[in-house]
Structure formats: structure tokens, C-alpha cells
Amino acid sequence: MAATTLDPRTALVLIDLQKGILGLPTAHPADEILARGAQLAAAFRAHGLPVVLVRVVGAAPGRSEVSLRGGALPADWAEPAPELDRQDGDIVVTKHTWGAFHGTDLDLQLRRRGVTQIVLAGIATGAGVESTARAAHEHGYHVTVATDAVTDPDPEIHRVAVEKIFPRLAETDTTDTILKLLG
Numbered sequence: 001m002a003a004t005t006l007d008p009r010t011a012l013v014l015i016d017l018q019k020g021i022l023g024l025p026t027a028h029p030a031d032e033i034l035a036r037g038a039q040l041a042a043a044f045r046a047h048g049l050p051v052v053l054v055r056v057v058g059a060a061p062g063r064s065e066v067s068l069r070g071g072a073l074p075a076d077w078a079e080p081a082p083e084l085d086r087q088d089g090d091i092v093v094t095k096h097t098w099g100a101f102h103g104t105d106l107d108l109q110l111r112r113r114g115v116t117q118i119v120l121a122g123i124a125t126g127a128g129v130e131s132t133a134r135a136a137h138e139h140g141y142h143v144t145v146a147t148d149a150v151t152d153p154d155p156e157i158h159r160v161a162v163e164k165i166f167p168r169l170a171e172t173d174t175t176d177t178i179l180k181l182l183g
Contacts, residue, residue: 003144003173006181007117010144011050011091011110012040013100013136015122015129017084018055020077026123027155036149036175037121038083043179045087050113052091053080054100056128099131107139117142119178120170121149126157133169143170146178 014037022030041051055078078094080086093104100106110118118141122129129150136143145166152158166172 003171003177003181006119006144006178007142009049009114010044010117010119010142011052011113011115012044013052013054013106013118013120013122013132014041014084015054015100015120015132016056016124017053017081017122018077019079019081021056021123022081024123024153026151026153027158028151030123030151033121033123033149033151034081034083036146038081038085040119040121040146040149040175040178041084041090043182044119045089047182049182050091050110050115051087051089052093052100052106052109052118053084053086054093054095054106054122054128054132055080056095056098095128097131098127099135100128101132101135101139110141115141117144119144119146121146121175123151124157125150125152125161126154127152130161130165133166137169144178145170145172146175147172148174 017037057078091109093106
């Protein structure tokens with residue numbers, strides 16, 4: 001479903017647009033995803049709407065068949081990309097799992113600001129973005145996914161999330177359409 005409207009109190013939630021993640025291979029050029037995220041962030045700030053910068057610093061402790069890389073991460077790995085132009089008023093959420101709600105104060109931060117809808121963008125489509133979209137939907141938020149501002153290392157996972165999963169949880173549309181809805 002195409003995006004139809006943005007609530008008066010909509011927040012932008014950018015998933016893992018951080019130095020360490022942006023250097024990983026993805027199905028779509030990460031610099032384009034970052035540029036769209038930065039464009040959305042600037043527009044939300046210009047309208048006085050909350051911008052949430054989510055960063056991942058670890059992984060859930062459970063076993064899985066596919067493990068993430070081990071070892072120490074570079075010191076600046078979790079730093080938000082400078083192109084996002086982090087502002088003092090931005091909300092920074094540090095997560096240790098795929099989703100931005102589990103084990104964080106994201107829901108509390110949004111509710112304190114009267115947020116009823118979130119716009120999602122970032123990396124990875126089938127992990128952090130999808131997990132956050134699912135949780136936001138379960139928490140009762142209206143969800144919109146900027147489909148040209150998300151990507152995944154696996155093109156098939158990206159395709160399935162955008163075509164099959166997100167339409168069940170959210171409205172989906174392009175960055176340009178979302179910017180037009182902002183006014």
C-alpha cells in the first residue's frame with residue numbers, strides 16, 4: 001500500500017546507519033541509502049519532528065546456525081554516519097538485538113513525545129528494519145517504510161521483506177513521496 005498520510009506526530013527512525021554497518025556489502029549501494037536517510041532526517045528536523053538514530057553494538061546471546069563476525073569491533077564502529085548530521089535534539093538508541101524496541105527505551109521516548117507513527121529507513125531490511133517494523137506495529141504505531149531507503153546484504157531477503165512482510169505491517173513508499181507528505 002502506498003503511503004497515504006503522516007500523523008502530526010510522526011518520528012523518523014533510522015536503523016544502523018553507522019560507520020561499521022555502512023562498510024558491509026549490501027544489495028543496494030549503502031551510500032544511496034545513507035543519502036536518503038540524511039535527506040529524511042533533515043526534513044523531519046525542519047518540521048520539528050523527532051529523529052531517532054539507532055545503532056547496534058552487539059548481538060543477542062542465543063545460538064543460531066549463521067553467526068555474525070566475532071572479535072573486537074573498531075572503536076568508531078557504532079558511531080552514526082556523519083552525513084546524518086546528528087543534532088542535540090536527536091534521540092539515540094543503542095541496541096543489542098536486531099530490533100530497536102527490545103531492551104531499549106525507544107517506546108518510552110516516542111510516547112513521551114506523543115508519537116503515533118514512525119517512518120523507517122536503514123540497514124538491514126530483513127533484520128533491524130523488519131524487527132523494528134514488527135515491534136512498532138505490535139506497539140500500536142502506524143508504520144511507514146521508505147522502501148528506497150532500506151537495503152540488506154541479501155537481495156532475496158530484501159525483496160521478500162519489501163514485497164511480502166512490510167505490506168502486512170506498514171504502508172510503504174519512496175523517500176520522495178514521504179517528503180511530499182511532510183509538506
